[in-house]
Amino acid sequence: MPVPSAEFKKALKRLTDKEKEALLLRAARRDAELYDTLRFELLSDVTVETVYEQASDQIHELFAVGATGRLLNRSLTKALSKATKEVARARRITKDKRLEVDLNLYILRHIFANYTGQFESPFAGFYTATARLAARTTTLVRTNLHEDLWLEYKADLDLFLQQLHARSKSHSLRFELPHELALPQ
DSSP states (O other): OOOOOHHHHHHHHHSOHHHHHHHHHHHHHHOHHHHHHHHHHHOTTOOHHHHHHHHHHHHHHHHHHHSOSSOHHHHHHHHHHHHHHHHHHHHHHHOOHHHHHHHHHHHHHHHHHHOGGGGGSSOOHHHHHHHHHHHHHHHHHHHHSOHHHHHHHHHHHHHHHHHHHTSGGGGGOSSOOOSSOOOOO
C-alpha cells in the first residue's frame, strides 16, 4: 500500500471541494472495498450489525453454492478460504476486532452444524483449515478483546476445540491447537 507523499498531500489540499468530490466518487466506483468503507464511515444506517449481516449472508452463500460437487472436501476448503477472506474484508471496513471474532465463530458454527462428517475424509485439508481457524479465533479473543468478553466466547470455542481434538487427525497438525480458551486467573 503506497504511503502518500508530502507533495501529494499538498496537491490534494489545493483541490476544490468539487474536484475532491469527483476524485473520491471515481475512486469509490473503481474499488468496492473503498466504497463499502466510505459507506460505513459516512452513512449512519450502515452499522457494524449491517456489515455483520452482509458478511454472514455472503459466508452462508459461499458454503451453499461453493460446497458441492464430487470432491466435497476440496470445495469446502475453498469455501472456507473465501469465507475467511470475507471476514478479513469486513474487519478492514469496520476496524472492529470483535466483528472479526463473531464472524469467525459464525463460520465455525456453520461448519460444525453441517460438515463435521468431512473431517473423517482421507484428505486432511478441510479439517486442518477448520482447526487453524479455531486456533486463530482463540488467539484473537485472547489478544484483541478485553478479558471481560472472554467468558462470552469460552463455551463455543471450548466445544469446537474439544470436537477437533477428538478426531485422530489432531495428532498430525503442524501447529498447536489449544485445548480450551484459558481464562485469566
